[in-house]
Each structure stands twice: as structure tokens, then as C-alpha cells.
Amino acid sequence: MANQYLTLSQRFSFDAAHSLAREIETESSQGLHGQTYHAEVSVHGPIDPRTGMVADVALLRAQIEVVRKQLDDRLLDEVAGLGIPTLENLCLFIAQALSSLRPSQIRVWREAAGDECCLRFDTRP
Template sequence: MLLTISQRFFFDAAHTLRREIEAEGSRRVHGHTYHAEVFLTGELDPATGMVLDLGLLRRALADVRARLDHHMLDEVPGLGIPTLENLCLFIAESMPDPLRQQVVRVRVWREAVGDSCVLECAQPA
């Protein structure tokens, strides 16, 4: 039986973005509060009663958060163009092994404006 656990975090960051619509404000340096949630799936360990100790997940996400929080996203190595889509990919790919193999979903959103993106990953083997 597979169970899914998740952990949320947030970060504040600035960026620029070249767009066709709402272009003027997007080209200027501006910032957002981003929220993210990472979902991991796995078997229940009968010895611990857990899929994974959430403390391990929180520690991994604290490392990811430190790479994003109060940074200029345009300058974050490995992120690429600072879109919600690329943030989802970056977060998933930044998870350490073996947690990365358990990631099944990453959601990034900006609560204030209602935007979000969801990355659906392949189910773990």
C-alpha cells in the first residue's frame, strides 16, 4: 500500500521576466512570496509507522529554501528562466537521493495573485 506525505514551505524572492502580456512590470525587478509543497510516496515502514521521517523532508526542503529565499531568481544556478514551471522542476531536482525517487508531485504558487503550477512526476517503482 502506498501512502503520500507532503511538506510546505515558502520563500520570498525577486526576479525579472520577459513576457508579451503585462510586459512592463515583469521586465523590472520585482518580488513575490512563493509557496511550495512537495509530495512523496512510499510504503509504510511497519517499524516506524512512517513513509519517511518528516524531519528528513523538512531538512532537505530547508536546503532548497536557502538557495531561493531572498535571492534574485535570475541568478540562481540551475534554475533557468524564473517561471513557476522552472521552480517546480528546480525543487524536484534539488531533492537529495533517495528522497528524489519518492517525489511524485511539486506545487509552486503565489497566493497573492492566484498563480500556480503543478509538476506531476512518475510514480516510484
């Protein structure tokens, strides 16, 4: 059988407050306001014949929990290393925090607003 590559994903959510300086929708953005964020971390690769896994999902969950605790119930404007609390920067922050897992994709979205950002990495063998 040809090389088989699979993608394993884990989702999590966090609630946080932030403010943004925008050119439009300024009243709702500039003031401090809260959001529920959802995120998905994906890793891609071959199945390890020794373990039968692309990655150990328990390890993935444990490392995600460390990142989630940095973001949940926080003022994102004050999270060290995040920068301006945009969806784009949240993707980059999560990717950096989980870099040892070599994620193939990070998605962050706000269901209520319908906004989403996706960071994809080249995972070609």
C-alpha cells in the same frame, strides 16, 4: 489488507525577486519585482513497517530547508541551475534538488496572483 500507499507532504515558502521577458503584462514583468512563493513537496509510497512512516518528515524538512535557503531573499535570475525564473522552472529546480527523496509531486504557487504550477511523477508501484 491490500497494499496501502500514502502521500506525505511538507509546505514551505520563500520571498524572492525576479524579472521575466513576456509578450503581455510587460511593464510588471520585465522590471525587477518581488514575490512570495509557496511550495509543497510530496512523497508517496508504502508505510515502512520498521519505522511506521512513508518518509521521515524531519529528513524531508531538513532537505527542504537546504533548497529554501537557495531561493529565499534571492534574485532568482541569478540562482545557478534555475534558468528563467518561472513557476515551471521552480518546480523542476526543487524536484532536482530533492531527487534523493523521490518526490511524487512538487507544487509552486503565488497566492497573491493565483498562479500555480504542479509537477507530478508516476508513482505507481
